Amino acid sequence: MSDGGPVDLVIRQRRALEALRAGVPSRDAVGLLGSGQAEIEDRFLALVERAGGGDAGGMLLGGGFGSGKSHLLQHLAQLALNAGFVVSRVVISKETPLHDPVKVFRAAADSAVVAGRHGTAIAEAAAELDLDGPPYAELLRWAGAPASDLNPRFAAALLLFARLRSRDVEYADALVRFWSGDPLAAPELRRRLRAHGQGPVTIPPVPARELAAQRLRFAAKLFAAAGFAGWVVLFDEVELIGRYSLQQRAKSYAELARWVRGEHGSPGLPIAAVLAMTDDFEAAVLAGKNDRELVPARVRAKETSEAGELAARAEAGMRIIDTEMTLLAAPDAAELDAAYARLKELHGVAFGWAPPDVAGLERLGATRMRQYVRAWINEWDLVRLDPDLRPETVVVEVRSDYREDSDLDSSG
DSSP, rough: OOOOOHHHHHHHHHHHHHHHHHHOOOOOHHHOOOOOOHHHHHHHHHHHHHHTTTOOOEEEEEEOSSSSSHHHHHHHHHHHHHTEEEEEEEEOOOOTTTTHHHHHHHHHHHHHHHHOOOOHHHHHHHOOOOOTTTHHHHHHHHHHGGGGGGOHHHHHHHHHHHHHHHOHHHHHHHHHHHHHHHOOOOHHHHHHHTTTOEEEEEOOOOOOHHHHHHHHHHHHHHHTTTOOEEEEEEEEEEEGGGOOOOOHHHHHHHHHHHHHTOOOSSSSOOOOEEEETTHHHHIIIIITHHHHHHHHHHHTTTSEEEEEHOOOOOHHHHHHHOOEEEOOOOHHHHHHHHHHHHHHHHHHHHSSSSSOOOOOOOOOOTOOOOHHHHHHHHHHHHHHOOTTHHHHOOOOOOOOOOOOOGGGGOOO
16 A cells, blocks of 8 residues: 555544544644634744744643644644754643653653654754764853753763764663653763763762753753754643642642743753643632632741742742633634535545535534534534434533642652
């Protein structure tokens, strides 16, 4: 079977239909429907252009359940890949809580991809580095400069990588895995430095949370040195922070502010972030749980400088949710007509028939794109099996659950 042949086309069309039916934003499904969010696309393209110039920052998106947030993030991911960026997708979950920078970095590093490549982006960037070129020399200079605020092991690992990439593949790979989140034994690093004439090097310990922040800075600079435009990190299901304990919510609000403000501890980082959460979070959590008052008050009650800093950053995160959330636009008549026509054609190709018109859902302002799409697909499925059937679709509203869940707590 040749690539792009008729059988392959049918398989891809059916795969796209199944993804749309399940509400999963696959590349095929997103490519078929686009985003319908022109204003957000424009803001995103401006954001990544600034990031490519070293001005880190981010934006917060809001929408109801099924409004297309994940679909939009997949579309933005493709735009960023097309623009030459490394792209990561991080879904906030029990395993990846927003308040834990160690787990967030690891998830971002593991999911980071570049267009046209199949490996993880950090390994791809390491392989692409021109070790004799100015970008590598500048990266090495930056990693060893006080302004980078990196532990000395980063510059040491970068220097050794240049010496060992082609001569000791196993240890060179260990260095790349260190940049990606794995541990790296300091005694062995010092021994190898001495073997290459680098003399005694002091490598002090560094707390895990701070090491994660340093890895983020280093990876972004590594991507740029390897010729990529920068790093775009897309966060989905951020509303899960509403189910954390109060202390973990405080840390999560602080992390949200850090990503949106681009405050990663060093200037000139080519990092852009987009975070997506449900649009009822402000009413249900900031107001409903009184987080605006309770979170900073409880944190400051510890009366330490660290607690005061956390409270201030948490307040900044809550203000961003209050005043800077960009809401997804509801689909208008033209977008719905276009989506219906594309899906009707897709269903016909996928199953080899001529789908009739179906009623779907009444077009109301509160109805979400996912609901329209699933109704159309399900009704065509039923009519294909029974041409005399006239199906009617009923929508059941699913509300967000913001009750605290102790299982989501972690030591982060």
